[in-house]
Amino acid sequence: MTTPSLADGQLSQDPIIAALSKGEELLWLNPKRRPFAEVRDTLPLSLDDIHAAAARLERFAPYLARAFPETAAAGGIIESPLRRANAAATTLSQWLGAPLPTLWIKCDSHLPVSGSIKARGGFHEVLAYAEELAQVHGLLAGVDDYACFDEPDFRALFREHSVVVGSTGNLGLSIGILSARLGFKVTVHMSADARAWKKALLREKGVQVVEHTSDYSVAVAQGREEALATPRCHFVDDEDSTTLFLGYAVAALRLKQQLDAEGVLVDADHPLVVHLPCGVGGGPGGIAFGLKHVFGDTVHCFFAEPTPSPCMLLGMHTGRHNAISVQDIGLDNRTCADGLAVGRASAFVGKVIEPWLDGIYTVSDDHLYALVALIEESEGLGLEPSAVAGLPGFAYLARHSAPERQAYWQSATHLAWATGGAMVPREEMKAYQAKGRALLASQHHADMN
Template identity: 55%
Template sequence: MGNAFNQEEMNKLTAENPLINELVSTQELFWMNPSYKHFQQGIKQAPLGEKDIIEAENRLLRFAPYIKKAFPETKEMNGIIESPIKEIQALQQHLEEMYSEKLYGKWLLKCDHDLPISGSIKARGGIYEVLKHAEELAVQYGLLGIEDDYSLLDSKRFKEFYSKYAISVGSTGNLGLSIGIIGAKLGFKVTVHMSADAKKWKKELLRSKGVNVVEYESDYSKAVNQGRIESEKDPLCYFIDDENSQHLFVGYAVAALRLKNQLESLKIKVDSDHPLFVYLPCGVGGGPGGVAFGLKLIYEDHVHAFFAEPTHSPGMLLGMLTGLHDKISVQDIGIDNITAADGLAVGRPSGFVGKTMEHFLSGCFTVSDHSLYKLLYKMAVKENIFLEPSALAGVFGPVQLFKTTEGKEYIQYQKLQHRMKNATHIVWATGGGMVPKAEMEEYMKAGFSEMEKM
C-alpha cells in the first residue's frame, strides 16, 4: 500500500468504488465512464477548442520545409509527419475465432508505429512541442519570421543559436526518443530522464544522437519529477512536462484533422448510423487524450473513444473512477505498475488530461501482458505488421466491447445495437517502428509462447 492514503481512507474509497477490488486483482476489465456527457454539454467546460488545434496544424505546416530538409525520410510527404491507416480484416476474423465472438464493423489500424523520425505516436506531440519552443526562441530574437522559409533552421547559424539552450523531459522511452531526436537535430542540449522500465536500445539510440540520458531505478513519475527539478536550476532549460503539457496535447490532437481526411478518402462515413470507435493505448494520457479530444471536436457524439491500459498500470482508469485523477496512483491501491508495455507503465495519470477528458471519454479497459504478447504475435502472422507490446493494447478494445457485459451495456446505453454492423473501429498502433530486429524477435518468441499455452 502506498503512503498517500491510510487504511480507513482506502476502505472508504473502495466502498465508494467497488471496481477498485477488481483492479487490484489485475484481471482484464471494461469500464464505462459514468461522467460521459453529450459533446455540446462537455465542451462548455473544456480548456481548449478547435482554434488551438488549427493553430498547431498551421505551425506544423510552417515547419514542413525544415522537416523535409532535415529528415529525408519525410520527403515523400513534403515534411508532414503522418501515418497511413490500414484495414486489418485478417486479424479481425482470426480474433472472432479466438474469442468466439462476432466482432462487427470495419477494423482499421492507425499506423503511428510507422510515423517517421521516431516511429511512435510521440512523433506528434513530442516533436510539436520542441518545434513550438524553437520557433518562439527564433522569433523572439529576430532570427525568424513566420512568413520565412523554415528550412533555414537546418543550418550552422541556427544550430549554434539553439546550442545555448537546453531541453529536458522525463520519459518511459518513446517521448524521450522523439524529443531527443528532434531537439538534438535542431542543436539543443537535450537531457532525457529515463525510468527503469525504458528499453536499453532506446537509451542507446538517444546517446548515439548526442542526447544526455539519465537513468533511474524507479518508475516514470520519479523520472519526471527529477527532470522538473533539474531543469528549474537552469534558466535556459525548457522542461517538457508530459504530465501537464497543453502543447503536447494539441500536437497529438492534430492527428484528428488528418484522420478525417483519410477516412473521407476511403469513403468511410461517420454519423449517427455509422459510429466510429477508437481504441488508444494510454500511459500518462497526453497522446490518447489529445487524439480523442481532437476527434470529439470533429465527430462529436458519433465518435466513441476508449483508453487501453495494462492490468498492472491502470492509472487513468483509477484516476477517473475515483475522481482523484493525479492525486492517486496504482501503487496506492497495491498494484506494482510493472508491465511489458513500457510506454504504458505509468501509475499516476495526468490530472490535466483526466479532467479535460472527464466528459468526453467513453471508457477504459485493461489488458494483460499475456494478451498483449498473443496479439503482437497474431498481428505479425496475420497482417505482417510488427509492433511493440504497448502498441497492441488498443486491439483488445473491440473484443472487450463485444464480449464483456459492460461493453454490451455501453452499446445499449448509446442505442447502437442495430448500428454496429456499420461501425468503424480504429485501433491506434502507437509504437514499434524503430524496435531493433533482435528485440522484435524476442517479442515474437514471447507471443508464440503465450499462444502455446492456449
C-alpha cells in the same frame, strides 16, 4: 464543478478497485459522460487551438523535409498510414470469441523519424519552443520558409539552450532526436521501464540520458527539478503540457482526411470507435480531444491500459486523478508495455476528458504478448506490446454491452491506434513475437473477462 472523489473507506469496498488491485481485465464505462456539445465550450482548449498546432507543423514542414530526408516525399508532413485490417479482424474475432468487426489500424507505429505516436506531440512541443526562441532573437523577421531552421545562425542560438524531458522511452526518443538535430543540448530522464535500445539510440544522437531505478513519475520529477535549476532550459512536461496535447490532437484532422479518402462514412448510423493505448494520458487524450471536435458524438473513444498500470482508469473512477497511484492499491506498475508503464495519471488530461470519454479497459501482459504475435501473423505488422493494447476493444464492447447496444457497436467502424514498433530492434521484436506464439499455443482463445 468539483467532481466528488471516493473516500479511503469507499476504496476498500469498491468492486472496480478490488478488480483492479487483483490485476483483472475489465471494461469501465464512464458514468460522467455527457453529450460533447454540452461540454465543448467549457473545455480549456478549442478547435482553433488544434488548427493553430496544425498550422505550426505545416510551417515547419520545409525544415523537417530537409533535416529528415525520409519525410521529404511527404513534403515534411509526418503522418502515418491508415490500414484496413480484414485479416486481423478475422483472427481476433475467432481468438476473442466475438463478432467480426470492421477493423482499421492507424499505424503511428510507423511514423517517420521516431516510429511512435510521440512524434506528433513531441515534435510539436520542440518546434514551438524553437519558433518562440527564433522570434524573440529576431531570426524570423521577413522569413516565410522555415527550412532556415537548419541554418548555422539557428543552430548557434539553440546550442545556448537546453531541452529536458522525463520518459518511459518513446517520448524521450521523439524529443531527443528532434531537439538534438536542431542543435539543443538535450537531457532525457528515463524510467526503469525504458528499453536499453532506446537509451542507446538517444546516446548515439548526442543526447544525455539519465537513468533512474524508479518508475516514470520519478523520472519526470527529476527532469522538472533539473530544468528549474538550469538557465535557458525548457522542460517538456508530459503530465501537464498543453503544447504536447495539441500536437497529438492534430492527428484527428488528418484522420478525417484519410477516412474520407477511403470512403469510410462516420455519422449517427455509422459510428467510429477509436481504441487508444494509454500511459500518462497525453497522447490518447490529445487524439481523443481532436476526434471529438471533428466528429462529435459520432465518435466513441476508449483507452486501453495494462492491468499492472491502470492509472487513468483509477484516477477517473475515484475522482482523484493524479492524487492516487496504482501503487496505492497494491499494483507494482511493471508491465511489458513499457510505454504505458505509468503509475499516476495526468491530472490535466483526466479532468479534460472526464465529461466526454466513453470508457477504459485493461489488458494483461500475457494477452499483450499474444496480440503482438497475432498482429504479426495476420497483418505482417511488427508492433510493440504497448501498441496492441487497443486491438481487443471491440470484443469488450460486444461482451459487456446491453443487448440493444451490441448491434450499435457491431455497426461501428473500429479503429485501433498502433502507437509504436517500427524502431524496435529486430531481435527484440522477434522475442516479443516468440513469447506471444508460445502463449497462443497454450490456449485456444483468450480467457478475457
